[in-house]
Every structure is written in structure tokens, then in C-alpha cells.
Amino acid sequence: xxxxxxxxxxxxxxxxxxxxxxxxxxxxxxxxxxxxxxxxxxxxxxxxxxxxxxxxxxxxxxxxxxxxxxxxxxxxxxxxxxxxxxxxxxxxxxxxxxxxxxxxxxxxxxxxxxxxxxxxxxxxxxxxxxxxxxxxxxxxxxxxxxxxxxxxxxxxxxxxxxxxxxxxxxxxxxxxxxxxxxxxxxxxxxxxxxxxxxxxxxxxxxxxxxxxxxxxxxxxxxxxxxxxxxxxxxxxxxxxxxxxxxxxxxxxxxxxxxxxxxxxxxxxxxxxxxxxxxxxxxxxxxxxxxxxxxxxxxxxxxxxxxxxxxxxxxxxxxxxxxxxxxxxxxxxxxxxxxxxxxxxxxxxxxxxxxxxxxxxxxxxxxxxxxxxxxxxxxxxxxxxxxxxxxxxxxxxxxxxxxxxxxxxxxxxxxxxxxxxxxxxxxxxxxxxxxxxxxxxxxxxxxxxxxx
Amino acid sequence: xxxxxxxxxxxxxxxxxxxxxxxxxxxxxxxxxxxxxxxxxxxxxxxxxxxxxxxxxxxxxxxxxxxxxxxxxxxxxxxxxxxxxxxxxxxxxxxxxxxxxxxxxxxxxxxxxxxxxxxxxxxxxxxxxxxxxxxxxxxxxxxxxxxxxxxxxxxxxxxxxxxxxxxxxxxxxxxxxxxxxxxxxxxxxxxxxxxxxxxxxxxxxxxxxxxxxxxxxxxxxxxxxxx
Numbered sequence: 001x002x003x004x005x006x007x008x009x010x011x012x013x014x015x016x017x018x019x020x021x022x023x024x025x026x027x028x029x030x031x032x033x034x035x036x037x038x039x040x041x042x043x044x045x046x047x048x049x050x051x052x053x054x055x056x057x058x059x060x061x062x063x064x065x066x067x068x069x070x071x072x073x074x075x076x077x078x079x080x081x082x083x084x085x086x087x088x089x090x091x092x093x094x095x096x097x098x099x100x101x102x103x104x105x106x107x108x109x110x111x112x113x114x115x116x117x118x119x120x121x122x123x124x125x126x127x128x129x130x131x132x133x134x135x136x137x138x139x140x141x142x143x144x145x146x147x148x149x150x151x152x153x154x155x156x157x158x159x160x161x162x163x164x165x166x167x168x169x170x171x172x173x174x175x176x177x178x179x180x181x182x183x184x185x186x187x188x189x190x191x192x193x194x195x196x197x198x199x200x201x202x203x204x205x206x207x208x209x210x211x212x213x214x215x216x217x218x219x220x221x222x223x224x225x226x227x228x229x230x231x232x233x234x235x236x237x238x239x240x241x242x243x244x245x246x247x248x249x250x251x252x253x254x255x256x257x258x259x260x261x262x263x264x265x266x267x268x269x270x271x272x273x274x275x276x277x278x279x280x281x282x283x284x285x286x287x288x289x290x291x292x293x294x295x296x297x298x299x300x301x302x303x304x305x306x307x308x309x310x311x312x313x314x315x316x317x318x319x320x321x322x323x324x325x326x327x328x329x330x331x332x333x334x335x336x337x338x339x340x341x342x343x344x345x346x347x348x349x350x351x352x353x354x355x356x357x358x359x360x361x362x363x364x365x366x367x368x369x370x371x372x373x374x375x376x377x378x379x380x381x382x383x384x385x386x387x388x389x390x391x392x393x394x395x396x397x398x399x400x401x402x403x404x405x406x407x408x409x410x411x412x413x414x415x416x417x418x419x420x421x422x423x424x425x426x427x428x429x430x431x432x433x434x435x436x437x438x439x440x441x442x443x444x445x446x447x448x449x450x451x
Numbered sequence: 452x453x454x455x456x457x458x459x460x461x462x463x464x465x466x467x468x469x470x471x472x473x474x475x476x477x478x479x480x481x482x483x484x485x486x487x488x489x490x491x492x493x494x495x496x497x498x499x500x501x502x503x504x505x506x507x508x509x510x511x512x513x514x515x516x517x518x519x520x521x522x523x524x525x526x527x528x529x530x531x532x533x534x535x536x537x538x539x540x541x542x543x544x545x546x547x548x549x550x551x552x553x554x555x556x557x558x559x560x561x562x563x564x565x566x567x568x569x570x571x572x573x574x575x576x577x578x579x580x581x582x583x584x585x586x587x588x589x590x591x592x593x594x595x596x597x598x599x600x601x602x603x604x605x606x607x608x609x610x611x612x613x614x615x616x617x618x619x620x621x622x623x624x625x626x627x628x629x630x631x632x633x634x635x636x637x638x639x640x641x642x643x644x645x646x647x648x649x650x651x652x653x654x655x656x657x658x659x660x661x662x663x664x665x666x667x668x669x670x671x672x673x674x675x676x677x678x
Contacts, residue, residue, distance in 0.1 A: 300542070334561075338587035338630045341594060373583060373632025379594065386631045432631070 044095045046162070050240065052090035052155075084144035087151035098160060105158040112157040116150035166243075195232040198224050264299065268292060287332050294325055316383070317342040319353045320376045323360055327372075331364035334371045341378030351417030352385060352435055355410045359387040359433040362410075367391025367431060382438045390430040396423060410435070458575035461502040462486040463493040463519060464537070465511055469560065473506065473537075476564030481571055490514050494522040498529050503575040507554065509538035509545050520552040535574045537562075543588045550660055556580025578650045579657040586629035589660060593618050618656060625652045 045056030048066060055073055059066035076082025094101040106112055126142025156167055202224030271292040278284040298321065314322075317339040324337040343349075356374070363372045369391035376385045410433065414421040419437035460481045464470050465488045474483060484500045487493035490513035497505055497519070505523075507516040516536060523529045534554040538545065539561075546557050555574045558567065559582060570580045581589070618626070628638045635653075639646045 336583055336632060338583050340587050340590045340630070375583070375587070375627075375631040377590075377627070377630075388632045390632075 042093050043097075044090070044093050046096045050244070052086070052163075053095065054086055054089045054093065057089075057093055081140070081144050084147040084151070087148045087155070090155055091151050095160060095163065102155055102158050106154040109154070109158055112154050115153050115157075119146045119150045119153075122146060191231055191235075195228045198228040198231060202228060260299070264296065267295065283332050286334075287328070290328055290334060291325075294328070314345050315342050316345055316349055316353075316376070316378060319345060319349070320356070320374060320385070323353065323357045324374065327357065327360045327364050331361065333364045333369070335360065335364075335374055336371060337374045337376075339376045339378075343378050343383075348417045348419075348437060349383060351413055352383060352419060352437055355413040355421065355435055356385045356387060358410050358413070359435070363387055363389040363391070363431060363433075367393070369430065382436070384437075385435040386432060387435075388430065388432040393425045393427050393429045393431050395427055396425055456575075457482055458503040458571055459484050459500075460571060461493075461497055461500060461505045463488075463497075463505060463511065463516070464508040465489065466508075469508075473567070477568060477571070478564075480568045490518045490522070493519050494526075497523050497532060498526045501529060501532060503531075503533065504571050505532060505534045506537050506571070507534050507549070509536055509549055516549050516554075517552045520549065520554060524553055533574050533577070535570060535580060543591070546585055546588055547592060547660070550585070550657070553661065555657065556582075557585045558582050559584065579653045581626070581629050581653055581656075583630045583632055586626045589656060590623070590626050590630060593623075618659065622652050622656050625649060626656060629653075 042057055042061045044053035045060060046053060048056035048060070050070070055066055055069040058064070059069045073082050073086055076085060091103040091106070092101050123142055123146040126146070127139055130136065130139035130142065156164070159167065202221045205221030205224060271288055275285050275288050278288065320337055320339050324335040327333070328335050345353075356376075360372060360374060363369070367389035369389040371390075373388045374385070375388075377383070410423075411421040414435055414437075417437065419435060421436075422434045423431065424434070425431035458481050460477065461484050462470055462473060463486070464473070467488070470486055470488075474486075477483065481504075484502045485496050487496055488511075490511055493505075493511075505519075507519060509516045511519065516534075516538075520534055523532060523534075534549075536546070536549040536554040536557040537560055538549075538557070539559065550557060555577075556570060556579050558570050558580060562570070562582075573580050624642065625638065628641060633641060635646050635649045639649050642649075
């Protein structure tokens with residue numbers, strides 16, 4: 001029953017507790033033999049990645065701050081050669097924890113290869129156009145674009161599943177373009193149009209600007225091109241970054257659960273050891289077993305961390321569970337607690353719980369019944385709690401003074417919070433204490449400040 | 452109904468230790484027809500030996516107790532076989548799940564030997580066995596269904612189901628007393644009715660639980676898991 005695998009953990013994880021990847025000391029190592037002994041083989045990082053983890057891999061292997069590696073890639077990317085280099089590295093460097101790289105897997109993917117080869121005619125067209133116009137940069141641009149596109153197709157088809165998921169998320173805005181009726185589609189077209197206009201202006205300024213004003217043209221052009229990139233990719237990158245954060249949080253949560261599971265196992269083993277040592281003391285054994293059972297249950301079904309007794313945000317049912325725990329521990333009886341409905345605690349209910357605990361302790365001490373039933377019910381505005389035992393019982397008319405005192409203190413508590421308590425008992429037939437608050441709204445109003 | 456006839460029992464549980472314990476506790480008071488520790492063998496042997504009562508663990512490898520229940524239900528000869536669910540799991544969705552699949556009752560594995568024999572005899576006699584915990588779960592489920600706003604509109608066939616989806620005041624009272632720890636006998640005395648009437652109320656609740664087509668019940672169970 002691997003229940004710890006279920007998605008049930010909502011405990012908050014602070015946003016700033018990634019990266020699990022140890023921050024490397026920002027040391028520029030001397031270029032020499034040392035870098036050869038860097039940090040193991042070149043592996044694309046799964047922790048420290050923005051796209052494919054290539055920059056993370058390089059930074060780790062050569063002990064360079066990843067930000068620097070990324071900056072270099074972006075600068076190279078402007079010349080369009082960097083993109084192709086990045087894609088190739090993505091293809092040929094295996095990911096962390098994987099034996100093979102994507103390229104070797106792609107060898108078996110004949111359809112993928114066919115699709116990649118389909119880009120070759122495009123390349124030829126590009127090269128022809130470039131030579132016809134006599135612009136060499138168009139030729140190199142087509143080379144790197146085609147290599148990148150073909151590489152991305154292979155990566156898309158052959159990457160491991162988590163990487164595929166990442167790619168799908170990254171490509172989602174593109175999918176919006178062709179999905180009819182989506183609201184973001186319009187926005188995307190506007191952005192695309194704006195980006196094209198900026199790009200046209202920028203390219204014009206870059207390549208024609210020298211005719212007009214020397215110096216200012218290329219700068220303006222560069223700014224416009226950068227503007228294009230921001231308009232086109234900005235929201236996309238923001239979303240990627242958000243996804244990365246949530247991915248890391250999910251991983252942290254999984255780790256926390258695994259940690260919790262090992263603590264649970266440890267706690268159970270210790271209880272078993274204690275039980276073996278106490279084997280000749282049945283009451284102790286029962287008590288140990290009950291305590292362990294309660295702990296496991298509260299963790300499995302109530303989603304409470306082990307051993308936590310958080311005073312705040314306690315609900316009524318948690319309060320009843322606490323009475324159960326405390327009385328079982330102190331008096332070695334079993335409490336069968338059943339709660340129907342739930343609500344947050346207020347002063348009135350705290351009073352009710354205190355009275356209920358007293359009644360339970362009373363039953364545990366005096367009835368002689370090994371099992372005591374506690375039933376609590378929240379229904380509309382009313383809350384009731386029943387404590388019942390099948391033990392000795394007593395004649396309410398002829399109670400010894402010590403027991404009368406307890407009964408009165410339970411009743412007293414209840415009347416102070418605006419509720420009622422009744423005790424029903426007969427010798428040999430057990431006792432039932434009924435605690436009721438019938439109209440909580442009225443009781444609360446007397447405490448509330450007038451509006 | 453305490454029939455003098457000794458009921459025949461089949462035991463399905465994947466923990467050998469627990470099976471041994473139950474066998475020792477049941478002793479001479481029942482006739483044990485066999486035992487199984489996984490779904491497939493259990494279904495096969497139950498169909499072959501046709502016991503009065505199957506003591507069924509909720510958590511079993513290969514689909515759980517629910518799988519056994521569903522498979523045996525499809526065998527016409529095994530029509531008279533009744534199931535009593537037995538579990539350490541108190542997750543409401545598991546408990547309600549086996550009841551809805553057709554079990555006649557649910558008890559926790561911490562139950563005492565005499566209580567277990569009593570429960571087996573009751574189930575063999577065609578009655579339902581509600582532990583206090585199960586009564587609590589059922590009250591919880593039906594209370595939530597009744598108070599949820601808009602629940603009626605979402606129900607596929609409201610007029611037809613309306614009766615099935617509500618507990619009568621008397622049934623609610625009976626369940627509440629069971630949850631408070633009353634035995635059937637004590638309950639009958641408390642309400643000044645016969646034990647037979649108590650049993651028929653409990654059986655009615657069981658029927659409602661099993662027949663209700665409302666999605667709320669399943670949704671209730673599903674939500675509990677996420678809570």
C-alpha cells in the first residue's frame with residue numbers, strides 16, 4: 001500500500017528552497033590540467049536548466065558560473081550559429097542519469113531522420129537565394145537554421161519523457177496559433193505582427209542605416225532586434241521559468257514524502273522492538289500498538305505530520321482525535337472515536353471539548369470498561385458529543401461525593417459555554433454522558449462585538 | 452437472529468499471521484471451508500466451496516477485496532454467498548467502496564473474537580453489520596449529500612432517486628446510536644423497538660448505500676481522499 005506516493009501533500013514549500021543543485025563556488029579555475037578533472041563526464045543537467053540543460057552541463061563540467069555560459073550562448077545565438085551549436089550539444093550530450101545521448105537513439109528513428117532530411121531542400125533553396133542575391137550572411141543563416149530545425153525534430157521525437165513534456169510546454173504557444181477560437185490566439189497574432197514590424201525596422205536600420213547616419217543606425221537596429229526577441233519570446237520565457245519552478249517544487253515534495261516514509265518505517269520498527277521487550281506485559285503492548293496505530297493513521301488519513309500537535313488551525317474533529325490520543329496514552333484504555341461533520345474551533349467548542357475530555361477520563365478511570373465510545377456530531381448549528389462506556393455504572397441518585405463532583409464539573413463547564421450536559425447511568429449498565437450545544441449561532445453572538 | 456446452525460466461512464487475507472489469528476479466534480463456532488491470499492484463487496475457491504460468509508480483507512494484491520466481490524457477484528451459483536469486509540484501513544472511501552460493491556458489513560481487524568463470531572452469524576443470517584465507524588462514515592456521506600446546494604439539480608434522475616438518497620429520521624437515529632457505541636440489543640431497548648426492526652432499518656440503510664445512483668456518494672469518497 002504505497003500510500004505515500006499519492007498526491008495528498010499540500011504542505012507549503014517555500015519558493016526559495018531550490019536549487020537542490022549545489023551552487024558551485026564562483027571560482028574561475030586556472031586553464032590548465034585542472035579543468036580536465038572537473039566534475040565527471042559532460043552531462044546535461046536536469047536540475048539547472050532553462051532549455052536543454054546544455055549551459056548547465058558546461059558550467060558544471062568546467063566550473064564556470066552558468067550565467068556566463070548562458071550569456072555566451074545568447075551572444076552566439078545572435079549570429080545564429082550559437083543556436084545550431086546549442087541544438088547539436090543537446091543532441092550529443094547525454095542527460096544526467098542517462099546512458100545514451102539523443103542522437104544515438106535517433107539512429108533507430110527512421111521516420112524522424114526522414115523528417116530531418118526533408119529540411120535539406122529548404123537549405124538548398126536558401127543557399128540558392130543567398131548566392132543569387134550575393135548576401136553571404138543569408139547562406140550561413142540558412143545553414144544554422146536548418147541544422148537547428150532538423151536537430152529539434154530529432155530531439156522532439158527521441159528525448160526522454162520529462163524532456164518531451166518540457167518541449168511540449170515550450171511549444172504550447174505555437175499550438176495556440178492553429179487552435180481556432182482560443183482567446184490567446186488573437187493576442188499572439190498581434191504580438192507576431194508587432195515583432196515582424198520591429199524586426200523589419202531593425203534589419204533595415206542594421207543593413208541600410210549606414211547610408212543615412214553612421215553609427216546610430218546599427219545601434220538602433222540592434223535595439224529593435226532585441227525588442228523583437230522580447231516581444232516574441234518574453235511571455236514564453238516567463239512561462240517556462242514558472243514551469244521550472246513548479247517542477248522543482250514537485251521534486252522537493254516527492255523528496256519530502258520519501259523522507260517521511262523512511263521516518264514512518266523507523267518509528268514502526270522502534271515500536272516493534274519495544275513490543276518485543278514488553279512481551280510479558282499485555283497492557284503495555286496494547287498501549288504501544290495503539291499509539292503506533294494512531295500515529296500511522298493520522299499520517300495516512302488525516303494528512304498530519306508525525307508527532308505534530310499544532311495548537312492553531314485545529315478543527316473540532318482534530319480536537320476529538322486529540323482527546324482520544326491523550327486519554328488512551330494516560331489511561332491505557334481503547335477509545336473508539338467517531339466524528340461526523342467538522343468545523344473550526346472557537347471558544348465555545350473548546351469548552352465542549354474540555355468537558356468531553358473530562359467525561360472520557362472519568363469513564364476511563366472508573367468504568368472498568370476497556371473500550372469507551374466517543375461520538376461527536378456537527379450538524380447545522382448544533383454540536384453534540386457522546387461519551388459512553390459499558391462498565392460499572394452507578395445510580396445517579398446515590399452517587400458517592402467524589403463522582404458527583406466530576407459530574408458537576410462537566411455540567412458546569414457546559415453551562416458556562418451555553419450548552420447542556422446530561423449523565424445517564426445505572427449500576428452494571430454503564431454510563432453515557434451527553435454534551436450538547438444546540439444553537440451555536442446564539443452562543444457566538446454573545447461573544448461577538450456588535451456590528 | 453441467532454440460528455443454531457454453524458455458519459461456513461471462507462477467509463481471504465494476504466497476511467498469513469492474521470489468518471492464523473482469525474482461525475484461532477473463530478475456533479469451533481464456525482466451519483472454515485478454506486482460505487486464500489489473493490484475488491484469483493479466492494474467486495475460484497469461493498465459487499467451488501460456496502461458503503455462507505466470506506471474511507474479506509479490503510486490501511489485497513491484485514485488485515483488492517472489491518475485485519473478489521465483483522467477480523463472485525458475476526457467478527450465478529454463488530448468489531447466496533455473503534461478504535463481511537475486514538480491514539485495518541479506516542479510509543472512508545475504502546470502506547464505502549466495498550459496501551457499495553456488495554459487502555454486508557464492515558468490521559475493523561481490532562475486533563474481539565466474540566464480536567467477530569457474532570458478526571459472522573449476523574451476516575450469515577442475512578443481516579448487515581455496521582460498526583460504529585461505518586455508521587459514522589455513512590452519516591457523514593448522507594449528511595453531506597443532503598446539505599450540498601444544487602445537489603438535486605445535478606442528479607440524473609432526481610424524482611426517482613430522491614427516496615433512495617435520503618435516510619429517514621428513524622434510520623438516522625439508528626445509525627447515530629450505532630455510532631455512539633450501542634449494540635443492536637441496547638439500541639432496540641433504547642428506541643423501544645425489537646431487534647428485528649433494528650436489523651431491518653440497518654438493512655434498509657445498506658440497500659440505500661448500495662443502490663443509490665447519485666454521483667454524490669462517489670464524489671464524497673473521492674473528495675475525502677484529497678482532503
